[in-house]
Amino acid sequence: MRLKIISCTVLILFIIIRTAEAEPVTLQYPPDNTVMEIDLLNISMQVPPDSADLIKARVNDKEKVNIIPDNTYECFTVPLALGSNRIDITATKKGKHVFDVTLNAFRRSDLESDYMKIPAGFKKDNFHMGDTSRCTECHILEPRETDRKPVNPTSFIAEAFDKKTVIQATSTCYSCHKKLAAAPYVHGPVAVWSCLSCHDDKSTPKYAVKRPDTEVCFGCHIEQKTDWQAKKFTHGPVTLGKCTICHSPHASMYPFNLYKATWDLCVNCHVDKGSGNHVLGDSFSTEGHPTRDKPDPVRIGKELSCASCHNPHASNYPHLWAFEAQDMFDLCRKCHFDK
Ligand code: HEC
Numbered sequence: 001m002r003l004k005i006i007s008c009t010v011l012i013l014f015i016i017i018r019t020a021e022a023e024p025v026t027l028q029y030p031p032d033n034t035v036m037e038i039d040l041l042n043i044s045m046q047v048p049p050d051s052a053d054l055i056k057a058r059v060n061d062k063e064k065v066n067i068i069p070d071n072t073y074e075c076f077t078v079p080l081a082l083g084s085n086r087i088d089i090t091a092t093k094k095g096k097h098v099f100d101v102t103l104n105a106f107r108r109s110d111l112e113s114d115y116m117k118i119p120a121g122f123k124k125d126n127f128h129m130g131d132t133s134r135c136t137e138c139h140i141l142e143p144r145e146t147d148r149k150p151v152n153p154t155s156f157i158a159e160a161f162d163k164k165t166v167i168q169a170t171s172t173c174y175s176c177h178k179k180l181a182a183a184p185y186v187h188g189p190v191a192v193w194s195c196l197s198c199h200d201d202k203s204t205p206k207y208a209v210k211r212p213d214t215e216v217c218f219g220c221h222i223e224q225k226t227d228w229q230a231k232k233f234t235h236g237p238v239t240l241g242k243c244t245i246c247h248s249p250h251a252s253m254y255p256f257n258l259y260k261a262t263w264d265l266c267v268n269c270h271v272d273k274g275s276g277n278h279v280l281g282d283s284f285s286t287e288g289h290p291t292r293d294k295p296d297p298v299r300i301g302k303e304l305s306c307a308s309c310h311n312p313h314a315s316n317y318p319h320l321w322a323f324e325a326q327d328m329f330d331l332c333r334k335c336h337f338d339k
Pocket residue numbers: 028029042043044071072073074075076077132134135136137138139175176177178179
């Protein structure tokens with residue numbers, strides 16, 4: 001009898017202590033060793049009341065997130081560098097560590113040979129194919145009618161004071177992917193959150209994009225399609241249909257949504273042309289011809305770049321020249337009018 005009472009008391013005490021202790025912080029997304037094609041990674045954590053008072057995330061040893069949790073869930077987006085990334089997430093309560101995790105994520109790219117191949121052990125996680133029920137408490141996940149048509153630009157005018165509110169209310173994707181459009185040069189359909197114009201919600205995996213890119217891009221860029229396909233020569237990557245080797249489909253830091261400034265983009269693959277000897281130095285023993293840092297004499301207001309002389313997509317002239325020029329001297333005269 002005595003023993004029973006004691007063990008009951010112990011049990012009750014145990015239960016009281018257990019319940020007084022907050023539920024632990026857990027990571028909900030993503031799994032370790034995931035692969036991304038874009039420079040953003042979504043992270044979502046369950047942070048029950050009183051479990052932590054500070055959450056920090058470091059990406060490759062740089063602090064990127066520092067939040068005081070006030071939800072049962074904390075969701076944030078971290079930037080990814082090309083190739084391997086290490087993400088350290090810590091949660092503390094009154095300065096004491098209550099949660100630590102290290103995640104690895106690989107950002108693949110067709111542009112840089114070092115990052116083309118997915119390293120062993122890494123794999124793509126198709127979030128939208130998995131169990132998303134733990135997110136639906138707060139987020140809508142299935143696309144709605146408003147996602148089928150682009151967010152109406154006239155609604156921007158009507159509510160010009162707050163474009164964000166309109167997008168937030170009409171795009172299902174916005175609540176989780178909002179950082180995708182947060183760069184200076186935003187692609188037309190992304191600016192109006194018309195995600196489904198490229199991502200197919202009926203495909204497997206869900207939201208896949210047709211390949212090669214030209215299948216998608218030429219769907220809207222019909223003028224370019226007609227123009228370029230009629231040309232005698234097309235540029236290597238364009239011939240392969242890989243528009244997104246150079247252009248971000250979403251948004252970027254550079255004009256035309258390019259992944260790099262034009263000159264750097266070209267020299268990324270044509271390394272030897274960045275030497276300073278190109279154009280003249282290749283054939284004549286002179287200092288070479290400038291390829292940047294000068295005003296372009298033809299495209300007024302632009303800087304001289306590789307695209308001043310070469311068309312990045314297609315041309316009827318040798319070496320993809322941007323001008324109607326049958327030979328080199330013809331080309332020179334387009335800019336050196338006096339010669
Ligand atoms: C308890 C509610 C809740 C749950 C459950 C929840 N979220 Fe969130 N999530 C939010 C809120 C609120 C925001 C907006 C935060 C803000 O803008 O500051 C948000 C924003 C996000 C963002 C955007 C973060 C950013 O900084 O751009 C992502 C990504 C996200 N959630 C993913 C998820 C995923 C994945 C799940 C399921 C594993 C999930 N969320 C479950 C409440 C929740």
